[in-house]
Amino acid sequence: MRVVIGLCLLAPFVAMIWVGSYAKTDPTFIGIPFFYWYQMAWVIVSTALTMIAYKLWQRDQRARREGGSR
Template identity: 45%
Template structure:
């Protein structure tokens, strides 16, 4: 993999920031999932999503170095 494509994959790390930066988007109680208000489960959903994105970036840039 070329160095340029590894740099492009690093842009995936910005997705969690965009998803969590604008608090008014998820500052509500509804919809409720398993008794958790939207405000909480939306943030908790980003934990595994961020881990998966970090893994993808790690695997794609590790071979480039």
Template identity: 60%
Template sequence: MTSDHPDPPRRPLPARVAAGLCLIVPFVALLWVPSYAREGPALAGMPFFYWYQLAWVPMSTTLMIVACLLLRGGSPHR
């Protein structure tokens, strides 16, 4: 069975490695609980444990966008 769509071009290895790192960094940062399992320093009265995890939401989103752009060759609309 063949597809009507040609295979997308493979990105160079450095771009694929960089995209992989963008995806694995938040995963490792949040799974390594001893690095943030403490109360201080507090930010606006919120313990470090909570604001560290919340800070990773926009950072993870940004890293996923970067990974997507790396794998698509810089064109966000394909």
């Protein structure tokens, strides 16, 4: 579970740090160069992945508490 949480939090970092993969203008999206809309898309994706990681963390902590109290 914690590996999945780590991957959810690491994916946006890796996607943004690897600038060479998105430092281009094509394809454009509604007139916006790829460089800009790719980064804006990652804002939304990062939010979703962080939310998923948080929910998974809560579930993991709850399971550990219930398992430890027996």
